[in-house]
Amino acid sequence: MIESVTAAVARGLSTAGGRPVRLTAVVAKRDGSTIPIDVEVAGERLRAFAADTDDPAVLAWWIADRVIDIVQEDLYHGEPFPPCPGHAHPAVVEVCEDRAYLCCPLNRAEPLLYLHGGREADEVPQAREAWPGGR
Numbered sequence: 001m002i003e004s005v006t007a008a009v010a011r012g013l014s015t016a017g018g019r020p021v022r023l024t025a026v027v028a029k030r031d032g033s034t035i036p037i038d039v040e041v042a043g044e045r046l047r048a049f050a051a052d053t054d055d056p057a058v059l060a061w062w063i064a065d066r067v068i069d070i071v072q073e074d075l076y077h078g079e080p081f082p083p084c085p086g087h088a089h090p091a092v093v094e095v096c097e098d099r100a101y102l103c104c105p106l107n108r109a110e111p112l113l114y115l116h117g118g119r120e121a122d123e124v125p126q127a128r129e130a131w132p133g134g135r
């Protein structure tokens with residue numbers, strides 16, 4: 001479950017971020033509290049720590065939220081990642097019931113791109129318009 005959630009989050013962040021984001025969950029070191037996630041963006045490698053949970057939507061939220069934070073702070077030095085379409089701020093990750101998705105922080109109820117559950121990015125018109133370079 002961790003591997004598939006991690007792969008889906010990487011696909012979503014690659015689409016929204018405009019460049020490949022490689023994520024590897026370091027499952028061997030899973031200790032019941034946090035899951036180390038190796039992050040590779042544009043040749044740079046970092047490690048994020050997601051909270052351990054058996055809920056895949058919540059896990060997707062944790063992974064995406066942590067990865068977004070460290071990419072912005074440590075790699076992009078404050079540049080929005082992923083950029084929110086038409087705005088100067090970054091998109092944020094939200095979880096609702098069994099879905100996790102990227103959205104504008106000013107409109108958290110409207111998914112732009114699903115990271116878990118819901119539809120694939122190709123099937124979400126807002127995602128195609130928002131991030132035409134992706135997929």
Ligand SMILES: [Zn+2]
Pocket residue numbers: 084085087089090104105106
């Ligand atoms: Zn916005």
